[in-house]
Amino acid sequence: xxxxxxxxxxxxxxxxxxxxxxxxxxxxxxxxxxxxxxxxxxxxxxxxxxxxxxxxxxxxxxxxxxxxxxxxxxxxxxxxxxxxxxxxxxxxxxxxxxxxxxxxxxxxxxxxxxxxxxxxxxxxxxxxxxxxxxxxxxxxxxxxxxxxxxxxxxxxxxxxxx
Numbered sequence: 001x002x003x004x005x006x007x008x009x010x011x012x013x014x015x016x017x018x019x020x021x022x023x024x025x026x027x028x029x030x031x032x033x034x035x036x037x038x039x040x041x042x043x044x045x046x047x048x049x050x051x052x053x054x055x056x057x058x059x060x061x062x063x064x065x066x067x068x069x070x071x072x073x074x075x076x077x078x079x080x081x082x083x084x085x086x087x088x089x090x091x092x093x094x095x096x097x098x099x100x101x102x103x104x105x106x107x108x109x110x111x112x113x114x115x116x117x118x119x120x121x122x123x124x125x126x127x128x129x130x131x132x133x134x135x136x137x138x139x140x141x142x143x144x145x146x147x148x149x150x151x152x153x154x155x156x157x158x159x160x161x162x
Contacts, residue, residue, distance in 0.1 A: 016092040022059035023047025023097060025144045026072045028104035032128045032141065035067055035112065036119040042133040045140065046117075047097050056098035064102060068120045069111025072102030076147055081136040101144045 023045050026033040034043045048063035050056060057074055065071050078099040085093050109120035123131060125145050132138045 015090070016094060019093055019095045020050050020056075021047045021095060021097045022050060022056040022063060022099070024060040024064045024072060024074075024100045024102040025078065025141055026064060026068070026070055026102045026104050027075075027144070027148060028122060031122040031124055032144075033064075033068055033070060033104075033109060033120060033122055034128055034131065035117045036121070037117060040118045043128075043131040044133055045099065045137050046120075047099070057100060060098065060100045061102070065107070067113050067117050068107070068109055069113075070107040070109055070120075071105045073105050075101045075103050075151075076144075077101075078140050078143055078147075081140065083136060099140045101147055 024047075025045055033046075035046050036043050046064045046067040048059065048067065050059040051062075054062075057077075061072065061074070078101055080099065081097045083095055085095070087093050109122065112120035125141075125148075129138055129141045129145070132141060
C-alpha cells in the first residue's frame, strides 16, 4: 500500500476565516426598509457581526437599530445565508448570516449610521425585492413577504374578505 502525502496549499493561498452575522428585514405596513452602501448603488438588508456572547436575534435587533435608526421587534426567523468572499485579495471569508423578520416599532430611517450606510429607505415589497443587489437577500425578502401575506390571510374573516 502506497502512502499518500497530504496536499498542502501553496504558500500564497488565502487564509480562510469564519464570520457570523445577523440582520433583519423590517416591515412597516406594506413597506420594508433597505439600506444602501457603496455610493448608494447597492441596496441590501441591514446586518452585522455578532458581539461576544450575543445571540443572533439580539445582534439582528442591534444591527438594524445601529445601521438604520429604526427599532423593530422580531416576528419570525428567516432562512440564513452562507457565502464566501475574498477580502483585500488575500483573506477568504466564509460568512453565515442569520436573518429575522422584524415589525417596525419606532425611530426614523433618517438616523442611519453614515459611517456604514449612505441611505436607508422604505420601499413597497415588490420594489424592495427588485432593488436588492444580492440574490441571497432577494430570497430572504421573498420568504419574509410570504410569511407576512400568510399572516395577513390568517387575520381575514371567513370568506377571505377584509
